[in-house]
Amino acid sequence: MLNSHCFRLDAADEANEWHTQATDLLIRYNIPITPVCYHVAYEYVTQRHGELTRIIDAQLNKTGHLDSHFLFHLFENLCLEGAENDKLDDHLADLHNLLFKVLEGVTNNCSQTDLFSETLLNQSHALDANPSLEDLRGIAQTLMQATTQAMQNNRMLQDHLESAEEQSLSLQSEVKKLRDEISTDALTGLFNRRALNKRMHELVEAHNGASTPFSILMLDIDHFKRFNDNFGHVIGDEVIRRVGLIMRDQLRDVDFPARYGGEEFTVLLPGTDITHAISIAETIHQSVAKLILIKRSTKEKLPSVTVSVGAASCRRGDSPETLLERADQALYQAKEEGRNRIVSEAEITYM
Template identity: 35%
Template structure:
């Protein structure tokens, strides 16, 4: 973890503890997680609910905190996954039961045939032969009915299992998406980066990482409100996503930070992508939907690092974060790569920053 990332995380932690203290809510792990998540702003629905409570003047209580935790942070995805798994298990058990029933009937039918074979090998009267044929016919029809019932149950199970598989796929996709911006979330990014690093190490192909931070976002959010802030986050997310292609991955890293993984891309190619995104963000004038008020333009800062054979995910992120930190200190609204990090840092120390 870089110094910049550590400082940011520590700020979220201190904000969460301050809110716990002011509200008189005990600092149990679940309540700390609740207010830490609120401080990061990664769950817009939670933030909207808590902001509404603060605006109404209601005093937070332990009971209310428990309610909010259960509603927003208890793993809804895990609950849904568990529900689908239980349905899948029930359906599998139903299939096994149907098969067992069919096997029992088939074994009984096989026994009847063997018994009939023994009877036929002896001399039997026409009346006994007729009775035997009638019995075998009835058992054959019962076997046919059992087979039809099994086929119907298997077909219904096949359809149910296919639907359950779709539900599982949906749950997995949702677990990898940021609910606000609809691009990949931090979990998806972590998985994607591990995969990209493993592939780059195996093939020797280039791999670059871009970190993006919206400039002065907290001030903008406080001035124009969280709904407008959410609009900005969605705008930046879609701008990044629309400027990457193929196997590239855009993700929300946390709060107002985003990240892009660019396999098979060198530092120059990554710089072009970042510059295109930077210009596209700066080129959009914001409009407050409720009032049509023009809010001006936003900018973002970018840090880029390229994978080296000795890198881990952590070391690659840390270098990109150092570049992002340098871009912030050099005046924001710029792209800093590993290649020009030393130059930008020296200019900043010398007091030479771009407007």
Template identity: 35%
Template structure:
């Protein structure tokens, strides 16, 4: 996908983007540059709002923040082009179906006209030779109509199969666009969308909605010690545990980096704490081993924060509170679950 910017505009946006990246100590990697160029160009209101919020809060653009921005707002041209191509093929298939039906309708009209003509000539009392000729004619028209029906049936079946294949392809593209490639959990975009819907549903049904924010303890240290490949295995291990514990109504997502989230509809805070403990125990009881060397790498532990949606609360506020509870769990020693209730306790009491 080509940029619509002229050379002068592109050069201005590039200089402005690099200047802002330098000012906020954002490494000029291609991924970061793409985000900041889009921000300066001002064509994505959601991206603009997200970066403006970070700037106003004084929060630093850490590697985690930069990765989250890229996951949420980066546009992949190849995906867009493929979606456009599939959509065009669906449109063409539907167009062919309409053409087949139009031809069939014309054939039916012609056959109806032939029958009327045959009926009129019968009423005139034709001779035996004339009757034989009329019957031969109507048989020929009937054969033409039967052939047209067979062709229509075959063409409609082929078109139906093609549309079904394209629909499956679109489903695959949609799934890929909303799934984290490494963990196969929902990605950040799908998490944001699912949380917004869950909040609306909870209010409409007057039902509780809980959220878990989950972080892998000492993940950077693990990555630095054993390498990114084993780090990826840790992420997959946590993702499998979330998938096993989460129910069909829940949404387990990779929130960004080593942080995960689980949306728990129709779940009060106390129950969400039980779910969190199940996840924490399931992960901490596993021992990591380097399959190639047999070296035991130790255990993976999680710090988990839980929060319950409040009346008229925005989704971002719910995330923030669950995130704060998760960081409290880290400060309190890691490998534990804390809830928003613990945030209100004195430090000594919360640590008990």
């Protein structure tokens, strides 16, 4: 399902104008006019999807270039974000209905148990009344029938509960899987942009409420376009994936590494001041520099991978946007100064 931002019926004259602009945009950057690329280009020229527009503008300002890989990533993260939530809601509804069915079964069994108890009490009274031999046979038959029915009801309830438990475990597993998918970037296994935004708001709010230290890093793979142009998108994806693995290996459990978009990453560092954040950035920076990639088909050693990093620390009154802006400015300066370096917000001179 497409995000509601990304699916509207436009008037014919507007649609024709935007179609021309979207096509021109793709041709300008030598991007094949596939359905996905065209869809993102069309949404961009309409300027009605604020987040998508902002990301593309930032990419153009930073690199002056777009490619199909970047547009596909935007489509996957911004234009399909409703589908997984719908699936999750369906599974939660199924789990809810299953619990109601269990409750219904237990309630019904309790009613049957009450009837069995009433039968036992009635037959007990009959025994107290000095019954005849024929009456005793009737009481015995009634008790046998009631006991048999009670045993059948208990077996049915047990089967019902066992089936419900199996279904519940399956649904819970699906819910967890979908929640993980909703918050995870498929290529790197890191958190995705949606999860990042949510966690960012939580940490900024916590900082403003209790002044606990909180810093962020923004990382960009240097000259990433060269990997795509010279070796193809498969190698480019592998570079992104390996950098993501390094980040996960070097960070603490409490840290929050996310793929921000394309070859750019963000790391949220709760309980961390700017000095410690720089130290963490240096560890990641050095580990990436040691990365060795070999092209399997030719055994060719690929060029070294390096990253530029910008670091910023949350200030009282910050919003997620202002904090990200300072980290992004620091990253921009690191790239302006030649890349393959770390810049703290305190060093920012490009404004």
